[in-house]
Amino acid sequence: xxxxxxxxxxxxxxxxxxxxxxxxxxxxxxxxxxxxxxxxxxxxxxxxxxxxxxxxxxxxxxxxxxxxxxxxxxxxxxxxxxxxxxxxxxxxxxxxxxxxxxxxxxxxxxxxxxxxxxxxxxxxxxxxxxxxxxxxxxxxxxxxxxxxxxxxxxxxxxxxxxxxxxxxxxxxxxxxxxxxxxxxxxxxxxxxxxxxxxxxxxxxxxxxxxxxxxxxxxxxxxxxxxxxxxxxxxxxxxxxxxxxxxxxxxxxxxxxxxxxxxxxxxxxxxxxxxxxxxxxxxxxxxx
Numbered sequence: 285x286x287x288x289x290x291x292x293x294x295x296x297x298x299x300x301x302x303x304x305x306x307x308x309x310x311x312x313x314x315x316x317x318x319x320x321x322x323x324x325x326x327x328x329x330x331x332x333x334x335x336x337x338x339x340x341x342x343x344x345x346x347x348x349x350x351x352x353x354x355x356x357x358x359x360x361x362x363x364x365x366x367x368x369x370x371x372x373x374x375x376x377x378x379x380x381x382x383x384x385x386x387x388x389x390x391x392x393x394x395x396x397x398x399x400x401x402x403x404x405x406x407x408x409x410x411x412x413x414x415x416x417x418x419x420x421x422x423x424x425x426x427x428x429x430x431x432x433x434x435x436x437x438x439x440x441x442x443x444x445x446x447x448x449x450x451x452x453x454x455x456x457x458x459x460x461x462x463x464x465x466x467x468x469x470x471x472x473x474x475x476x477x478x479x480x481x482x483x484x485x486x487x488x489x490x491x492x493x494x495x496x497x498x499x500x501x502x503x504x505x506x507x508x509x510x511x512x513x514x515x516x517x518x519x520x521x522x523x524x525x526x527x528x529x530x531x532x533x534x535x536x537x538x539x540x541x542x543x544x545x546x547x548x549x550x551x552x553x554x555x556x557x558x559x560x561x562x563x564x565x566x567x568x569x570x571x
């Protein structure tokens with residue numbers, strides 16, 4: 285297993301209207317994964333805040349055995365990234381708020397910076413709830429990338445743990461691969477045949493990744509593949525929204541090129557307007 289199993293979870297929280305739902309969600313997740321859970325509030329610790337937080341925590345029906353709360357003042361991104369290293373965090377949990385067609389992450393644009401800098405996987409929670417909403421459908425990127433096998437493996441691990449029903453592995457295919465100018469019936473047929481050939485090749489490639497996952501890890505999760513011709517990142521986000529997926533799972537950024545120091549374009553599209561909850565998988569080979 286080349287990705288990091290979620291043994292230690294960290295939730296960076298703010299005192300927002302969604303805090304109660306977020307606390308219920310993260311304690312539930314930690315219980316499912318049998319993980320330790322660390323809460324960090326970047327800000328001043330006051331008696332009022334402490335009492336308010338403890339009251340919300342006491343209301344949770346599911347709580348992990350190992351739970352810690354830290355109050356630290358400083359710059360949020362630096363504090364949370366350092367905490368991920370110090371506590372060997374496997375999954376960083378962040379709340380996200382959607383306001384008037386604009387997605388505002390935990391304390392503004394912090395989630396984008398954390399997604400880029402965190403040494404672990406990151407879950408952006410757009411739809412936390414006090415009462416559990418079962419995860420029915422997970423959409424996973426099937427990009428032709430060295431990281432994808434780890435992301436696909438992690439999706440089955442995550443999906444089985446939270447008792448999801450179905451996984452769709454999406455292969456986004458750039459239109460440039462077709463490389464046919466359509467101006468008559470003959471060229472249209474040629475383009476169609478080329479797309480069908482690419483589609484078959486992609487399904488075989490992604491299917492081979494799934495075949496290598498041990499049956500016990502795959503469990504009883506139903507899975508299928510779906511090819512989409514379009515712009516990488518944008519197309520899968522649009523697809524996840526159209527099929528009303530409960531979770532979108534993506535590769536983390538790759539560190540091999542200079543351009544990736546800024547931000548991977550596929551994630552840029554996703555984070556610009558979250559289609560649903562997004563889990564970004566950091567594999568050990570890339571961490």
